[in-house]
Amino acid sequence: MAISKALTILALLGCLCFCSSVLAARELSDGLLMVARHESWMVQYGRVYKDAAEKARRFEVFKANVGFIESFNAGSRKFHLGVNQFADITNEEFKATKANKGYKSGLERAPTGFRYENVSFDALPTTVDWRTKGAVTPIKNQGQCGCCWAFSAVAATEGIVKLKTGKLISLSEQELVDCDVHGTDQGCEGGLMDDAFKFIISNGGLTTESSYPYTAEDGKCSSRSKSAAIIKSYEDVPTNNEAALMAAVANQPVSVAVDGGDMTFQFYKGGVMTGSCGTDLDHGIAAIGYGQANDGTKYWLLKNSWGTTWGENGYLRMGKDISDKRGMCGLAMEPSYPTE
Numbered sequence: 001m002a003i004s005k006a007l008t009i010l011a012l013l014g015c016l017c018f019c020s021s022v023l024a025a026r027e028l029s030d031g032l033l034m035v036a037r038h039e040s041w042m043v044q045y046g047r048v049y050k051d052a053a054e055k056a057r058r059f060e061v062f063k064a065n066v067g068f069i070e071s072f073n074a075g076s077r078k079f080h081l082g083v084n085q086f087a088d089i090t091n092e093e094f095k096a097t098k099a100n101k102g103y104k105s106g107l108e109r110a111p112t113g114f115r116y117e118n119v120s121f122d123a124l125p126t127t128v129d130w131r132t133k134g135a136v137t138p139i140k141n142q143g144q145c146g147c148c149w150a151f152s153a154v155a156a157t158e159g160i161v162k163l164k165t166g167k168l169i170s171l172s173e174q175e176l177v178d179c180d181v182h183g184t185d186q187g188c189e190g191g192l193m194d195d196a197f198k199f200i201i202s203n204g205g206l207t208t209e210s211s212y213p214y215t216a217e218d219g220k221c222s223s224r225s226k227s228a229a230i231i232k233s234y235e236d237v238p239t240n241n242e243a244a245l246m247a248a249v250a251n252q253p254v255s256v257a258v259d260g261g262d263m264t265f266q267f268y269k270g271g272v273m274t275g276s277c278g279t280d281l282d283h284g285i286a287a288i289g290y291g292q293a294n295d296g297t298k299y300w301l302l303k304n305s306w307g308t309t310w311g312e313n314g315y316l317r318m319g320k321d322i323s324d325k326r327g328m329c330g331l332a333m334e335p336s337y338p339t340e
Helices: 002-045 052-073 091-096 148-165 173-179 193-202 242-249
Strands: 079-081 233-236 254-258 268-273 283-292 298-303 315-319 336-339
Touching (some): 002 052, 052 079, 148 254, 193 336, 242 254, 242 283
Parallel strands (some): 268 315
Antiparallel strands (some): 254 283, 254 336, 283 298
């Protein structure tokens, strides 16, 4: 009997040792796979760290972010996340990056007219996508320069110019970054779309992207070729009114500001972003349409300026007509558009 008990104990110990070995082997394998995944990610995004200590720290951040993304995607939601160019920085660091912190909110806006206030809601199309009308240039990338305001204003300007002239012209954000620096707008340190529109008007227009290329940094305002596009004025959409915003977007691309600091915004990959979201406006983008997903969820179609590796090849669909009058992530708080 004693021998039998001893053999049983030995068998149990052997089983525990085996299980521990399997778990250890699995953890080692998972760890090696994560290391390989980080290395592959570094190659994809051209990331180089200053030393081994920095690389080790960034690997831990990368691993934690991947864990968050995979845990989020395991749930039942209307949108999903993905590992993108922001995967090796914490959310706190992301909120502080110039890519996400370039819109100067909270400044009082002077009253303007709103030409679409008498548009019948019933007369609006159920779906709008200005890309299909050739009024949207390809996705651009602001990089580590806090000039989202310039990209947003330029996207809206490119849209109205196309609608009025029939020509889609990629305009220069860098001209705004370098030359629109005598007021609220301060290049890579942030600005406002309304003030960008004011500059374009007083400047006699903007030149082309090819004539004044983007450098992702503040530069000296240089002489340029003749303006390629002009606008006559701009208007603000009534605050906290998604119906009014819909009327505007049905007629042209519109500049909007959002709170882009949440982790779900940081790693957004696809689907209709819904759920909780902040309203501390810090990022300028462009509303280029709206529609309804297959499951019936209404959405805004937005053009971002973080390259094609973020979101749906650079675009974002965000919940529309939500209970909060400020809109998803505050997008209905401060929209505006140029007029031609």
